[in-house]
Amino acid sequence: MLHLRESPSRITPVHQHVGPLVTIAIPTFNRSELLRACIDRVLAQTYPRFELLICDNASEDDTEQMLAGVDDDRLRVVRHDTNIGLLPNWNSCVEHARGDYIVILPDDDAIAPHFLERCVDVINQHPNLQLVVSLSDVELKEFGTAVPAQxxxxxxxxxxxxxxxxxxxxxxxxxxxxxxxxxxTSMLRERGGIPQNFPHTADVAAWAPLLLFGQAGFVNETCASFTHHNDSETGRLSLEQLLDDGWKVADLISAVADERVADQSKRELVRVNAKRCFARRGMIVLSDHRRNGGSISNLLNAAWRFRTHLRHGDPASAVRLAALLMLPRPVIDQLHRLKHAVATPSA
Incomplete structure (x- = not known):
């Protein structure tokens, strides 16, 4: 088990800071071509005071050779002798980071050149922020389209x-x-790093509770792109695991609110909206299961098991799910293609 605790430190203003202010950490395994493109985007950052940390989870392809050919002194590589698993490798990133702040960037995702610059501008307004949240597009790999950030x-x-x-x-x-x-980085370490008991929602479980620790930075601008695809480690989890994981995050956020938020009305607001959020996300999980060819019987069994949680969802999500249950599969596919054709602007 990793021990990731360290004493909090005050952030020095950029013009006085010694060493990297930010660690951009890329956990990777057997995806050298994607990793190379990801590295190029990182090295194109307009803000210079960062290190690029690669945690290679014992890749068996040409990742090691490709990294050896990257000539940039901001690059640092940690290579594991054996594959330690996805989330432990994320925690390896947390463990080895030297920056006061950390960004965990999976090798199939991307950040815009202005990402760090926008975030550091906000940090300079308040040097003790626990996190800075910016916006992200979502690329739907299976449909060849992207959903712009809201x-x-x-x-x-x-x-x-x-x-x-x-x-x-x-x-x-x-x-x-x-x-x-x-x-x-220090706050993430104090909280034990990336939580290991959330195989599907460990990312949200890591950053969302930090928003309950006071003021936070916010960049109301698209600064990254997340790639969603079915051929992933989390994509192979069972329907029950996906639903259970989401609800555990809702409980985690509520528990942190009980500890950190003094105002009772605000605590209740967090609790209610956490339930609604992950009930809505649960409906999406069920809809995706049906759209991807999952059986109606499995869907109904999972929906019945999690019925007390899903009832917190909004009516629109329930209607969409009911439609997917009743419509034939070819009609579902056609409607889904039409939806993304309309949503995607022409070149």
Whole structure:
């Protein structure tokens, strides 16, 4: 078990800072071509004070040789002799980071050149922020399309009350993914690193509770792109695991709110919206299961088992799920293709 605790440190303003302010950490395994493209995007950052940490999970392809050919003194490589698993490798990133802040960037995701610059601008307004949240597009690999990030209509770029940012996320009003979040390395270590008991939602379980620790940075601008595809480690989890994992995160957020939020009405607001958020996400999981060819019987069994949780979801999600249950599979596929054709702007 990793021990990731260390004493908190005060962030020095950029013009006084010694060493990297930020660690951009890429956990990788057997995807050298994707990794090379990811590295190129990182090295294109307009803000210079960062290190690039690669945690190679015992890749068997040409990853090691490719990394040896990268000529940049900001690059540092940690290579494991054996594959330690996805989330332990994420924690290896946390363990070896030298920056005051860390971004965990999976090798199939991307960050914009201005990402760090925008985040550091906000940090300089308040040097003890636990995290900075920016927005992320979502690339749907299986459909060859991308969903643009949803921006907040009420929050602007700058220092915000962390609860306000969390509420925007829980209500589905902003699009945030792991690769668009800058987290305080010492705080993440104090909390034990990336939680290992959330195989599907470890990313949200890592950053979302930090928004309950006071003020947070917010960049109301797209700074990253997250790739969603079915051929992933989390994509191979069972339907029950996916649903259970989401609800555990709702419970975690509520528990941290009980510890950190003094105002009872705000605590209740966090609790209610956490339940609604992950009930809504649960409906999406069930819909995706059906769309990807899952049997109706499995879907109904899972929905019945988690019925007390799913009832917190919004009516629109329930209607979409009911439609997927009743419509024939060819009609579902056609509607889904039409939806993404309409949503995707022409070149």
């Amino acid at each position: 921006a907040s209509r009420v929050l602007s770029t700058g220092v915000q009350d962390g609860i306000d940012v969390l509420m925007e996320f829980l209500r589905g009003r902003i699009t945030v993914t792991m690769c668009s979040v800058l987290m305080k």
